[in-house]
Amino acid sequence: MSNYIAVIFETEKKASDGLHKLWQLDTDGEMTVHGAAIVRRDDMGEVQVSHKHTDAGMRTAIGVGLGALLGAFAGPIGVAAGIAGAAALTVAAGVGAGAVAGAVVGGAADAIKSADRSDMEHQPFFVLDQGQYAVMAEVSETRDSALDDAMKPLDGKVHRRLNDDVFTGVYGREYYGSHLYPCYYEPRFM
């Protein structure tokens, strides 16, 4: 059984280091990374996905899929937003579709934050604040502490969601993973 993880960072540098560290853990056999990518929420509230400089053909699909994954991490409201984001893909073939999905998810996150901020720290979901970065990944862990210990020096906060039928019920088990890079890449934001 695998987990989806989101590790939150305050800077792009730390997020990049976090992604590198994640794949290093895989190389060392401490865990298995099935796919990973970095997203950031910019100062306008939109969620953007870092990408390889060569991935022109994939960027839109990755943006929409990870927008949905972020929404799923954000709880029931976010899941609904993720659905809206994915629906946008079917009608918007342009490059902006990923940003549309991200913006919707960001809006949902704000709704949760303003309504229930005091309880947020005790919930298994999170809000990606403006200016923050998240390393999103699907992983198989043999022990939780390997990831937690590796991200601690980078001030990365680890969130997990089991890749089970409940979590993936909306899109199916393979949906989110298909939007993550299956190998390490040097992240870059446009």
Next chain:
Amino acid sequence: MAQHETTLDGARIAAQELHRKVMANIAKAQAGTEAELKIVSDDAHKLAQSISSEAASQTEAVKTHLNAAVAKLEAAGAHLRASADTGKEHIKQANAALLDGAHAAAQSVSHAVAILRGTTAIQKPATPKVIA
């Protein structure tokens, strides 16, 4: 590290490398050629054969993931053979099919590797705690 784990790790790296190659070809857009497409297509075919061979000696759980990887790679190859088109649009569509195949194959093999790593971790004796 067990032999199967080593072999599967190699297959996984090959699938990841195939993904990178297809991405590079897609990035060339209009400059992509049929010759480059054939190279990655041949790589995909060889990888499918290699994974298929490896699957035969694996447990059912691992085999399921490996067979899924083979199916995806073969589907990408079939897409190429079925298309009578040539030219830039053909290259574009073929690369998209190959990317999908390489992506899915890399992740399926990754899940197979995770099962083997998990098994190895369980079989390893616990490290004795040193009590001061």
